[in-house]
Amino acid sequence: AFADLDLRRTARRGYPEAVYCSGKTPAQVAAIAAAVGQRPDVITLFTRAGAEHADAVRAALPDAHHDPDAALLAWPPALPPPAGGTVLVVAAGTSDLPVAREALLTARYLGREADLIVDVGVAGLHRILGHLPALRAAQAIVVAAGMDGALPSVVAGLVTAPVIAVPTSVGYGAAFNGLAPLLAMLNACAPGVAVVNIDNGYGAGHLAAQITAPR
Amino acid sequence: AFADLDLRRTARRGYPEAVYCSGKTPAQVAAIAAAVGQRPDVITLFTRAGAEHADAVRAALPDAHHDPDAALLAWPPALPPPAGGTVLVVAAGTSDLPVAREALLTARYLGREADLIVDVGVAGLHRILGHLPALRAAQAIVVAAGMDGALPSVVAGLVTAPVIAVPTSVGYGAAFNGLAPLLAMLNACAPGVAVVNIDNGYGAGHLAAQITAPR
Amino acid sequence: AFADLDLRRTARRGYPEAVYCSGKTPAQVAAIAAAVGQRPDVITLFTRAGAEHADAVRAALPDAHHDPDAALLAWPPALPPPAGGTVLVVAAGTSDLPVAREALLTARYLGREADLIVDVGVAGLHRILGHLPALRAAQAIVVAAGMDGALPSVVAGLVTAPVIAVPTSVGYGAAFNGLAPLLAMLNACAPGVAVVNIDNGYGAGHLAAQITAPR
Amino acid sequence: AFADLDLRRTARRGYPEAVYCSGKTPAQVAAIAAAVGQRPDVITLFTRAGAEHADAVRAALPDAHHDPDAALLAWPPALPPPAGGTVLVVAAGTSDLPVAREALLTARYLGREADLIVDVGVAGLHRILGHLPALRAAQAIVVAAGMDGALPSVVAGLVTAPVIAVPTSVGYGAAFNGLAPLLAMLNACAPGVAVVNIDNGYGAGHLAAQITAPR
Amino acid sequence: AFADLDLRRTARRGYPEAVYCSGKTPAQVAAIAAAVGQRPDVITLFTRAGAEHADAVRAALPDAHHDPDAALLAWPPALPPPAGGTVLVVAAGTSDLPVAREALLTARYLGREADLIVDVGVAGLHRILGHLPALRAAQAIVVAAGMDGALPSVVAGLVTAPVIAVPTSVGYGAAFNGLAPLLAMLNACAPGVAVVNIDNGYGAGHLAAQITAPR
Amino acid sequence: AFADLDLRRTARRGYPEAVYCSGKTPAQVAAIAAAVGQRPDVITLFTRAGAEHADAVRAALPDAHHDPDAALLAWPPALPPPAGGTVLVVAAGTSDLPVAREALLTARYLGREADLIVDVGVAGLHRILGHLPALRAAQAIVVAAGMDGALPSVVAGLVTAPVIAVPTSVGYGAAFNGLAPLLAMLNACAPGVAVVNIDNGYGAGHLAAQITAPR
Amino acid sequence: AFADLDLRRTARRGYPEAVYCSGKTPAQVAAIAAAVGQRPDVITLFTRAGAEHADAVRAALPDAHHDPDAALLAWPPALPPPAGGTVLVVAAGTSDLPVAREALLTARYLGREADLIVDVGVAGLHRILGHLPALRAAQAIVVAAGMDGALPSVVAGLVTAPVIAVPTSVGYGAAFNGLAPLLAMLNACAPGVAVVNIDNGYGAGHLAAQITAPR
Amino acid sequence: AFADLDLRRTARRGYPEAVYCSGKTPAQVAAIAAAVGQRPDVITLFTRAGAEHADAVRAALPDAHHDPDAALLAWPPALPPPAGGTVLVVAAGTSDLPVAREALLTARYLGREADLIVDVGVAGLHRILGHLPALRAAQAIVVAAGMDGALPSVVAGLVTAPVIAVPTSVGYGAAFNGLAPLLAMLNACAPGVAVVNIDNGYGAGHLAAQITAPR
Ligand SMILES: Nc1ncnc2c1ncn2[C@@H]1O[C@H](COP(=O)(O)O)[C@@H](O)[C@H]1O
Ligand SMILES: Nc1ncnc2c1ncn2[C@@H]1O[C@H](COP(=O)(O)O)[C@@H](O)[C@H]1O
Ligand SMILES: Nc1ncnc2c1ncn2[C@@H]1O[C@H](COP(=O)(O)O)[C@@H](O)[C@H]1O
Ligand SMILES: Nc1ncnc2c1ncn2[C@@H]1O[C@H](COP(=O)(O)O)[C@@H](O)[C@H]1O
Ligand SMILES: [Mg+2]
Ligand SMILES: [Mg+2]
Ligand SMILES: [Mg+2]
Ligand SMILES: [Mg+2]
Ligand SMILES: [Mg+2]
Ligand SMILES: [Mg+2]
Ligand SMILES: [Mg+2]
Ligand SMILES: [Mg+2]
Missing domain, CATH: 3.30.110 (Translation Initiation Factor IF3)
Structure with missing residues (x-):
C-alpha cells in the first residue's frame, strides 16, 4: 500500500x-x-x-x-520501433554525459529515433558549428550543459526546431549545483528554449518524444 | 549604430x-x-x-x-493564415491575463491557430476539468500561472501534448516575484512540462508555434 | 545539566x-x-x-x-484511547512516506484517530479524486509532498477542513531540498493551507491533533 | 470572459x-x-x-x-452572526496592524467572534504575558509579526490552541521583506505553529475560521 | 612558509x-x-x-x-586569573551546547569569569525567566540558539548588558543551516543584540571578553 | 489602542x-x-x-x-551629560554618512561622548591608518560600510576595543542592498566584530552605548 | 568633512x-x-x-x-593622448549600451584607445563572428551582456586577450537584476574571463586600461 | 566518442x-x-x-x-622558459593554499615567472604591508581569500597592476561556501579587481598569464 x-x-x-x-x-x-x-x-x-x-x-x-x-x-528491454520525428541530444562536455544518456534512452524507449553528440561546448565554437547539418535535421534538440549554460542559446539561434535545455550540476563554486546554467537557460537570448529541471534527462527525453510524436 | x-x-x-x-x-x-x-x-x-x-x-x-x-x-498588422497544429493558452487567474495574451498573440502572428481559457486555477478543480475536450484537442498548451504554479502539473497529467509553463509574477510575499511558481514548474511531478522565464509570454508563444509547426 | x-x-x-x-x-x-x-x-x-x-x-x-x-x-508504548476529530494523512508519493508516518504516529500518540493514504500525486488526478469521501470525512488533513508541492492546493480546494501542508525534501535539482514545495505551499491558491517546516511530520501531526482536539 | x-x-x-x-x-x-x-x-x-x-x-x-x-x-456589509469558537488576533507591533486587521475582518465575515491585541512584541515580555487569560481563552490565535518573528514561538509555548503565524514585511535590511520572520516561524521551537504567506492576513483569518468552525 | x-x-x-x-x-x-x-x-x-x-x-x-x-x-593549559566583568553563556537547547562551550572556554582563556546555562528555549518561557537574577548580574551575555533564533530578543528585552547572539546550525529544513536564526537575530526587535557568524562560539566568547575587559 | x-x-x-x-x-x-x-x-x-x-x-x-x-x-532635545567610555563612529564612504550619523546621535542621546570620522575606506589605506590614535582611544568603535564591507576587519585587527559593524545598502548590483557587506562582516577574519542589521545605525549606537556604559 | x-x-x-x-x-x-x-x-x-x-x-x-x-x-574634459594597447568594448544588445559606454569612456579617459561594437548577441552568431578581426586585434576586450550572459564565453574562446565580462541588469524575471549573467560569467567554460560587478562599466574600463597599460 | x-x-x-x-x-x-x-x-x-x-x-x-x-x-612535466611579466600569488590564510598553488602552477606552466606569499590576511595588516615591494614589482597579482574576502580590496588600493581575486570556500556558516568573499570581491571599493569563480585557481592563473603575456 x-x-x-x-x-x-x-x-x-x-x-x-x-x-x-x-x-x-x-x-x-x-x-x-x-x-x-x-x-x-x-x-x-x-x-x-x-x-x-x-x-x-x-x-x-x-x-x-x-x-x-x-x-x-x-x-521489457526491447526498444519500440521508432516513429515520428528524430531527436538529437547534445552534451556540452564529457561530464554532462550521464544526463544526456538518460535523455537519449528515454526518447528511444518512448519510440523515437535519437542520436547523441558530445563535448561541443562554446569554448571551442568550431565544434558545434561542425554539426550544423545534424542540428538542422532534427525535429527536437536536447542540450545538456552545466557551468555557464551558454550552449542552448547558441544552438537555438541556429535552428528552426525547439531546443530543450537541461541544466546540469556539472561545475563548482558559483555554479551552485546547476543554478547558474538553469538561470542562464531561462534567460536564453534566443527564443525557442524550453527548460527542464537540473539534471532532468528523463524529463528532457520525454518532452522531446512528445514534440516529435507522429501526428 | x-x-x-x-x-x-x-x-x-x-x-x-x-x-x-x-x-x-x-x-x-x-x-x-x-x-x-x-x-x-x-x-x-x-x-x-x-x-x-x-x-x-x-x-x-x-x-x-x-x-x-x-x-x-x-x-504589418495582418495575421498570417494559420497553419500547423493548434495552440491553447490557459491562464490560471485573471491577473495572469497579460502574460497569456502575449503568448496568444505571438503564436498567432507566428502562424498558428490559438485559443485562450482564463481563470481555471486548481483552487476550483471543476473549472479546468470542464475544459478537458479543448485541452486534449490542442497540439501544444501554454499554461500561465503565478502563486503556487500548480496548474501545469495538473494539466500535463491529463493530456498527451507538451505543456509550456510560464510562471508569472502574480502574487506577493513568498511568491518572490514569480520564483515560487518557477520552482514549482521546474519540479512538476508530471513529465511533459517545458518551462520558460517568469512572465515570458513571448517565449511561450514562440515555443508553442515551433512545436506545432507544419511538418 | x-x-x-x-x-x-x-x-x-x-x-x-x-x-x-x-x-x-x-x-x-x-x-x-x-x-x-x-x-x-x-x-x-x-x-x-x-x-x-x-x-x-x-x-x-x-x-x-x-x-x-x-x-x-x-x-510508554500504548496508544492513548482516541478522542476528538479524525485526522487524515496524505502522502503525494512513495518517497514522502517517512514524513507522513511521523505525522500519523504523532497524531495517534497525541490521542487522535488517524489514517494514511499514499501515492496520490496530481500527475494522476484520478487517484486523489478517488479518495474524496475520506478527504471530506476528516476534521484535519495533513498533506506531505515534495517536488512541485501542488497537492495541498488541490486538496484544500475540495474540502472544508484545514489542510496542513508539509513540504518534503523529496526531489532533486531545483527542488532545492524542499524549498520548491515550501514556496508553493505558502502560495497555495486555495485558502485554508497551514504550512510547517520541510520534512516536519512531527509538527504537522501535532497541529492536526490540536485542531481536532475534543472541545 | x-x-x-x-x-x-x-x-x-x-x-x-x-x-x-x-x-x-x-x-x-x-x-x-x-x-x-x-x-x-x-x-x-x-x-x-x-x-x-x-x-x-x-x-x-x-x-x-x-x-x-x-x-x-x-x-453584503452585515457581519454574519458569530458561531463556533473564538479567534484572537495578536499584532506584535503597530506596523503589523494592517495585516492583523485583514485577519480579524476575514474571521468575522466568515462567522467567528474575533478580538485584537496590538503592540505586544517580545522586546517587552510583560506586555504579552499581561494578556495570558485572553490567549488561553481563544480556540485559535493569529499572530502577525515582522522583524525577528519571535512572538509566535513564545505564544505557542503558553497555550493549548493552535497558533497561526503571519510573517509581515515590516522591517528593513536583513528582514528581506518578510523572509526573516517567515523562516523564524517555520522553525518555531514550540510545536503548534501553522505558517501562512508573508502579509497574508486573509489566509490567516480563513484558517482561524476553519479551525474554530462549529462541529 | x-x-x-x-x-x-x-x-x-x-x-x-x-x-x-x-x-x-x-x-x-x-x-x-x-x-x-x-x-x-x-x-x-x-x-x-x-x-x-x-x-x-x-x-x-x-x-x-x-x-x-x-x-x-x-x-599553556592553565586558565589565567579572571579579571574584569563576568560573562554568562546561555544555550537555548542541548544541541547548542558545543557552540556554547566554545564561547565559554574562549572567554575564560581570555581572562574572564564565565558561567553557562543550558536548555532554556522560549518554548517553555518559565525556564529563562527562572534565571533572571543571573542574567541581570552579568556584564555580557552570549546566547546561542538555532531554529527560530528567538531567545536573544527575549533576553535582550530583560537586561541592561549587551547580548551577543550566536546563531547555530541546529535544526533542519528551512533552518537552512543556521540562516533562519541568523536573520532573526539580525532583526531582533529588542536593541542591544550583537550578532556573530553561525556556530562562531569563538568569536562570541572573544567579543564578550572584550566587552567585559577591566578598564 | x-x-x-x-x-x-x-x-x-x-x-x-x-x-x-x-x-x-x-x-x-x-x-x-x-x-x-x-x-x-x-x-x-x-x-x-x-x-x-x-x-x-x-x-x-x-x-x-x-x-x-x-x-x-x-x-526632550537636550543631550544628557556624557558618562562612561567614549564611542568612535567611522563611515567608510560619504554615502554611509546617514547611517553613521544615526549611530552617532543615538550614542550621544543615550549618554555617551561620541565622535565621527568619514571617508576612510580601505581603497586608500593611509586614510584609516592616519586615525590610529583616535581608534585606539575609543572604548567602542562603530564602523559603517557598504560594498565590500572590508573596513571593520581592518579596524578590528588594529585595536583592543570591540568593533560594531553596520553594513549599509550603499552600492549596486551584487551588493544586493547590503547583503555583500553583511556577509563580509559576519565572516570578519579578525575577531571582535559585532554585526547589526543593514543600515541599522540606531542599533549600532545603542550597542556602543551599552558597551561603554559607566560601571 | x-x-x-x-x-x-x-x-x-x-x-x-x-x-x-x-x-x-x-x-x-x-x-x-x-x-x-x-x-x-x-x-x-x-x-x-x-x-x-x-x-x-x-x-x-x-x-x-x-x-x-x-x-x-x-x-578636465580633454582626453589624454592614447598610449598602451587598444581596448575593444562589446555590447551584446542595444540595452547594454549605457554600461558599455561607461566602460568605453573610462578606458579613454585613463589613456587608452578604445572602440565599441553593439548588438552582437549569440542569438545571431554571425554578428559577433563578423567582427573576428577587430576582436583579435584588441589587447583587452570588455563584453557587457545581460540575460543569459553567454557572449563572454563565446568571445573568450575565440581570442588570445583577456575578456572582462560585465553582467548587466538587462532582462526580467529570472534574470534577477543581473544575477543570471553574473553567475554565467563566473562559470564561463572558456578560461580568460575576468568578472566585475553587475552594471559596473567603470570598473571594467579601469581594468581594461590597467591590462593594456604601456610597459 | x-x-x-x-x-x-x-x-x-x-x-x-x-x-x-x-x-x-x-x-x-x-x-x-x-x-x-x-x-x-x-x-x-x-x-x-x-x-x-x-x-x-x-x-x-x-x-x-x-x-x-x-x-x-x-x-610534459618541464616548465616552459618564463617570458613576459611576473605574476605574484597571494594567499590570505594557510587554508587558501591549495587554490593559490593551483594558480601558481598554472601561471608557470603557461610560461610566466610566478611567486607565492602566504598567510597575510588583513587581521594583521603589517603582514601584507611588509610585502609592498614585491606587490609593486608584479605585473599581475592573484589574491586568494575566503571568509570576508577583504584582502583584494586592500591590495588593489596599493598597487598599479590588476588584481585577480579568487574567492575560496574557506570558512563556515555565513561564508556559504565562498559566497561571502565572492560578493565582497565583486564589490571591491578599489577599482582594478577582476573576479573569477570560487576556488578557481586555474582560471586565476590563466588570466594572470594572459595579462602578463609578452607583447
Ligand atoms: N489576499 C489574498 N491572499 C491570498 N489568496 C487570496 C487572497 N484573496 C483571495 N485569495 C485567493 O486567491 C484565489 C484566486 O483569486 P482570483 O484571482 O480573484 O480568482 C481566490 O480563489 C482566493 O481564494
Ligand atoms: N527522473 C525523473 N525526474 C523527474 N520526474 C520523474 C523521474 N522519474 C519519474 N518521474 C515522474 O515522477 C512521478 C512520481 O514518481 P513515483 O514516486 O514513482 O510515483 C512519476 O509519475 C513520473 O512521471
Ligand atoms: N519579451 C521578450 N522576452 C524575451 N526575449 C525577447 C523578448 N522580445 C524579444 N526577445 C528576444 O531578445 C533578443 C534581443 O532583443 P534586442 O535587444 O531587441 O536585440 C531578440 O533577438 C529576441 O529574440
Ligand atoms: N573558530 C574560529 N572562527 C572564526 N575565526 C577564527 C576561529 N579561530 C580562529 N579564528 C581567526 O581566524 C584568523 C585566521 O586564522 P588562521 O587561518 O589560523 O591564520 C585568526 O587570526 C583568528 O583570529
Ligand atoms: Mg572538453
Ligand atoms: Mg478566480
Ligand atoms: Mg507514483
Ligand atoms: Mg512598540
Ligand atoms: Mg529541550
Ligand atoms: Mg571617497
Ligand atoms: Mg538585437
Ligand atoms: Mg593565520
Whole structure:
C-alpha cells in the first residue's frame, strides 16, 4: 500500500509511467518491479536507480535493460520501433554525459529515433558549428550543459526546431549545483528554449518524444 | 549604430526577430521601427512596449497592431493564415491575463491557430476539468500561472501534448516575484512540462508555434 | 545539566514535550530516556532518532515503541484511547512516506484517530479524486509532498477542513531540498493551507491533533 | 470572459470565494462586483483593494463595507452572526496592524467572534504575558509579526490552541521583506505553529475560521 | 612558509591569535603547535580541531587542555586569573551546547569569569525567566540558539548588558543551516543584540571578553 | 489602542524605548508623540522618520531636535551629560554618512561622548591608518560600510576595543542592498566584530552605548 | 568633512580617483567638484551621476565633459593622448549600451584607445563572428551582456586577450537584476574571463586600461 | 566518442586546453591522457584531479608532474622558459593554499615567472604591508581569500597592476561556501579587481598569464 502505480497513464497520456527510484527503498522498488512484471504490454522505465535499486529490479525482471551511466532500467528491454520525428541530444562536455544518456534512452524507449553528440561546448565554437547539418535535421534538440549554460542559446539561434535545455550540476563554486546554467537557460537570448529541471534527462527525453510524436 | 537587426533570422530559423523594447529609449525604438518599415515581407513584433514605446512605433508604422494589455505591437498588422497544429493558452487567474495574451498573440502572428481559457486555477478543480475536450484537442498548451504554479502539473497529467509553463509574477510575499511558481514548474511531478522565464509570454508563444509547426 | 525537560508542558499546553534527538549525542539521549522513565504518566516521543539514538532509548526503556521508517520512538508504548476529530494523512508519493508516518504516529500518540493514504500525486488526478469521501470525512488533513508541492492546493480546494501542508525534501535539482514545495505551499491558491517546516511530520501531526482536539 | 467566479465554493467548501484585487484592473473588479451583486446570499470579500479598486467595488455595491487599513471590502456589509469558537488576533507591533486587521475582518465575515491585541512584541515580555487569560481563552490565535518573528514561538509555548503565524514585511535590511520572520516561524521551537504567506492576513483569518468552525 | 603567525597580536590588540584548524592539514597544525611551544608567555587557542588536529597539537604540546565537545585546545593549559566583568553563556537547547562551550572556554582563556546555562528555549518561557537574577548580574551575555533564533530578543528585552547572539546550525529544513536564526537575530526587535557568524562560539566568547575587559 | 509604549523600559533596561516610525502612519506617530510629551523625564528617540513623520512629531513636540540626514528626532532635545567610555563612529564612504550619523546621535542621546570620522575606506589605506590614535582611544568603535564591507576587519585587527559593524545598502548590483557587506562582516577574519542589521545605525549606537556604559 | 578625496591615488596607483555620485547629495557632489577644480593636473571622473548630480558638477566645472547615456562626467574634459594597447568594448544588445559606454569612456579617459561594437548577441552568431578581426586585434576586450550572459564565453574562446565580462541588469524575471549573467560569467567554460560587478562599466574600463597599460 | 579535445586551442588562443577531471570517470581521464601523449608539443594540464584521476593520468603519462595539494598534473612535466611579466600569488590564510598553488602552477606552466606569499590576511595588516615591494614589482597579482574576502580590496588600493581575486570556500556558516568573499570581491571599493569563480585557481592563473603575456 505504499505505491499506486498510474497504470492508466499510457491510455490517458500516451506515455507510460516511470518509477523514480531515488527516494524509494530497494524493497519498495522490488515490489513495484514485481507488479510491473504483470504488464509486459507497457514499457516501464526505472529512473535514478542506484546499484541496489538496479539489483532489486533485475531480481524481479532479469532481462531488464540496464544503463548504469544513465542510472536507468527499462522493461521489457526491447526498444519500440521508432516513429515520428528524430531527436538529437547534445552534451556540452564529457561530464554532462550521464544526463544526456538518460535523455537519449528515454526518447528511444518512448519510440523515437535519437542520436547523441558530445563535448561541443562554446569554448571551442568550431565544434558545434561542425554539426550544423545534424542540428538542422532534427525535429527536437536536447542540450545538456552545466557551468555557464551558454550552449542552448547558441544552438537555438541556429535552428528552426525547439531546443530543450537541461541544466546540469556539472561545475563548482558559483555554479551552485546547476543554478547558474538553469538561470542562464531561462534567460536564453534566443527564443525557442524550453527548460527542464537540473539534471532532468528523463524529463528532457520525454518532452522531446512528445514534440516529435507522429501526428 | 546602436542596433544590428537580425534580419536573416527568418531565413535561418523560420521565425522573424522580435524587438525587446523595455531596455530601449523611445528614440531607439523609433529608429528600429523605421528600419522595420522597409521590410513588409516579414512580420516584426515589438514586445514589452510601454506607452512611449508604442507611440514611437506607431509614429513610424501607423497601422501597426497594438495590444496594450499584452504590451505588444505587430507590423504589418495582418495575421498570417494559420497553419500547423493548434495552440491553447490557459491562464490560471485573471491577473495572469497579460502574460497569456502575449503568448496568444505571438503564436498567432507566428502562424498558428490559438485559443485562450482564463481563470481555471486548481483552487476550483471543476473549472479546468470542464475544459478537458479543448485541452486534449490542442497540439501544444501554454499554461500561465503565478502563486503556487500548480496548474501545469495538473494539466500535463491529463493530456498527451507538451505543456509550456510560464510562471508569472502574480502574487506577493513568498511568491518572490514569480520564483515560487518557477520552482514549482521546474519540479512538476508530471513529465511533459517545458518551462520558460517568469512572465515570458513571448517565449511561450514562440515555443508553442515551433512545436506545432507544419511538418 | 545539559537538558531541562519541560515536564510542565502537559499541564501548561495539554501536550507532552518531545525529545528532538538529531543534535544530541546517544549518551545525552540515554540520560533523558532514564529521566523519562520516572514519568510513566505522560507519553514522551523521541523524534528524528537514528539507530544509535534508538538503541540508547531502548536500553533505558526496553518496551518503547519504535518506528524506524518514521525515526520515532514512544514511551510508554500504548496508544492513548482516541478522542476528538479524525485526522487524515496524505502522502503525494512513495518517497514522502517517512514524513507522513511521523505525522500519523504523532497524531495517534497525541490521542487522535488517524489514517494514511499514499501515492496520490496530481500527475494522476484520478487517484486523489478517488479518495474524496475520506478527504471530506476528516476534521484535519495533513498533506506531505515534495517536488512541485501542488497537492495541498488541490486538496484544500475540495474540502472544508484545514489542510496542513508539509513540504518534503523529496526531489532533486531545483527542488532545492524542499524549498520548491515550501514556496508553493505558502502560495497555495486555495485558502485554508497551514504550512510547517520541510520534512516536519512531527509538527504537522501535532497541529492536526490540536485542531481536532475534543472541545 | 476574464474571470470564472468559483460560485460553487460555498457549497463545496463552506466558505465563499474572495476576489484578489491587486493584479486586476479597476474595470475587471467593477465587472466582478456587478456579478457579485446578483448573489446577495453569499458574502464576498474583496482583498488587497487599493483606492481605485475600492471605488470600482462601491460603484457597483454602494453599501459595501470598506476597511481601508485592511485594504478589504465585504458585501453584503452585515457581519454574519458569530458561531463556533473564538479567534484572537495578536499584532506584535503597530506596523503589523494592517495585516492583523485583514485577519480579524476575514474571521468575522466568515462567522467567528474575533478580538485584537496590538503592540505586544517580545522586546517587552510583560506586555504579552499581561494578556495570558485572553490567549488561553481563544480556540485559535493569529499572530502577525515582522522583524525577528519571535512572538509566535513564545505564544505557542503558553497555550493549548493552535497558533497561526503571519510573517509581515515590516522591517528593513536583513528582514528581506518578510523572509526573516517567515523562516523564524517555520522553525518555531514550540510545536503548534501553522505558517501562512508573508502579509497574508486573509489566509490567516480563513484558517482561524476553519479551525474554530462549529462541529 | 605556509603560515605567518600573528605573534604581535597580543601586544597590538591585547588578545592572542587563535589557530583556526579546520582548513589545515594535521601536519600544518603540528608545525604551528611546535612554534607555539616556543612562546609559553601567551596562551594560544586551537579552534575547530577535529580528532586528527587534536592529536597533532598534543604530540607537540602534551599538556594542552582539550575540550572535544567544543573542538578546542589551549596551551599553556592553565586558565589565567579572571579579571574584569563576568560573562554568562546561555544555550537555548542541548544541541547548542558545543557552540556554547566554545564561547565559554574562549572567554575564560581570555581572562574572564564565565558561567553557562543550558536548555532554556522560549518554548517553555518559565525556564529563562527562572534565571533572571543571573542574567541581570552579568556584564555580557552570549546566547546561542538555532531554529527560530528567538531567545536573544527575549533576553535582550530583560537586561541592561549587551547580548551577543550566536546563531547555530541546529535544526533542519528551512533552518537552512543556521540562516533562519541568523536573520532573526539580525532583526531582533529588542536593541542591544550583537550578532556573530553561525556556530562562531569563538568569536562570541572573544567579543564578550572584550566587552567585559577591566578598564 | 494601536500602541503600547514600553515605558517601563528605562527602569528595566536602563535605556528608553525608541519609536520606529517607518511602518506607522503620521497620525499614529502624532498620537505617540503626544503621549511622549507627558514624560519629559525620559528621552525618546523617533527613528527612520520621513518628512511627514517629522512634521507630526514637531506638531506635538515643537522643540524636538531633528536631524534630517539621520532621519531622527529626539525629545526632550537636550543631550544628557556624557558618562562612561567614549564611542568612535567611522563611515567608510560619504554615502554611509546617514547611517553613521544615526549611530552617532543615538550614542550621544543615550549618554555617551561620541565622535565621527568619514571617508576612510580601505581603497586608500593611509586614510584609516592616519586615525590610529583616535581608534585606539575609543572604548567602542562603530564602523559603517557598504560594498565590500572590508573596513571593520581592518579596524578590528588594529585595536583592543570591540568593533560594531553596520553594513549599509550603499552600492549596486551584487551588493544586493547590503547583503555583500553583511556577509563580509559576519565572516570578519579578525575577531571582535559585532554585526547589526543593514543600515541599522540606531542599533549600532545603542550597542556602543551599552558597551561603554559607566560601571 | 564628509569626504576625504584620495588625491594621492594617481601617485600611488597611476590612476586618479573617481567620484561615485549615486549615494551622495547634489550639495556634496558640488563641494567635491569645487575641490576637484583646484587640481587640473589630474583627470577626475564623476560616475553614476543623475541629472541633479550633473548640474552640480557643471555649476562648478562648466566645461566638464558630460555623457548622459553613460551617466558620466569628466574634468578636465580633454582626453589624454592614447598610449598602451587598444581596448575593444562589446555590447551584446542595444540595452547594454549605457554600461558599455561607461566602460568605453573610462578606458579613454585613463589613456587608452578604445572602440565599441553593439548588438552582437549569440542569438545571431554571425554578428559577433563578423567582427573576428577587430576582436583579435584588441589587447583587452570588455563584453557587457545581460540575460543569459553567454557572449563572454563565446568571445573568450575565440581570442588570445583577456575578456572582462560585465553582467548587466538587462532582462526580467529570472534574470534577477543581473544575477543570471553574473553567475554565467563566473562559470564561463572558456578560461580568460575576468568578472566585475553587475552594471559596473567603470570598473571594467579601469581594468581594461590597467591590462593594456604601456610597459 | 565521449570527448572532443580542443587541440586547435593553442593555435587559436595561444594557450592549450586543460582537462577538467572532476566530473569524469578515471577511465575517461585515462583515455584522454593517452590521446594527450600523442601531442608532446603542447603542455596539457589536468585540473581538479583526485587520487584516482591522478593514477589514471600517470598510468598513461608516467613522467607527468603531479602536485597533490593543487590537485593538478602537467605533461610534459618541464616548465616552459618564463617570458613576459611576473605574476605574484597571494594567499590570505594557510587554508587558501591549495587554490593559490593551483594558480601558481598554472601561471608557470603557461610560461610566466610566478611567486607565492602566504598567510597575510588583513587581521594583521603589517603582514601584507611588509610585502609592498614585491606587490609593486608584479605585473599581475592573484589574491586568494575566503571568509570576508577583504584582502583584494586592500591590495588593489596599493598597487598599479590588476588584481585577480579568487574567492575560496574557506570558512563556515555565513561564508556559504565562498559566497561571502565572492560578493565582497565583486564589490571591491578599489577599482582594478577582476573576479573569477570560487576556488578557481586555474582560471586565476590563466588570466594572470594572459595579462602578463609578452607583447
Ligand atoms: N527522473 C525523473 N525526474 C523527474 N520526474 C520523474 C523521474 N522519474 C519519474 N518521474 C515522474 O515522477 C512521478 C512520481 O514518481 P513515483 O514516486 O514513482 O510515483 C512519476 O509519475 C513520473 O512521471
Ligand atoms: N519579451 C521578450 N522576452 C524575451 N526575449 C525577447 C523578448 N522580445 C524579444 N526577445 C528576444 O531578445 C533578443 C534581443 O532583443 P534586442 O535587444 O531587441 O536585440 C531578440 O533577438 C529576441 O529574440
Ligand atoms: N489576499 C489574498 N491572499 C491570498 N489568496 C487570496 C487572497 N484573496 C483571495 N485569495 C485567493 O486567491 C484565489 C484566486 O483569486 P482570483 O484571482 O480573484 O480568482 C481566490 O480563489 C482566493 O481564494
Ligand atoms: N573558530 C574560529 N572562527 C572564526 N575565526 C577564527 C576561529 N579561530 C580562529 N579564528 C581567526 O581566524 C584568523 C585566521 O586564522 P588562521 O587561518 O589560523 O591564520 C585568526 O587570526 C583568528 O583570529
Ligand atoms: Mg572538453
Ligand atoms: Mg478566480
Ligand atoms: Mg507514483
Ligand atoms: Mg512598540
Ligand atoms: Mg529541550
Ligand atoms: Mg571617497
Ligand atoms: Mg538585437
Ligand atoms: Mg593565520
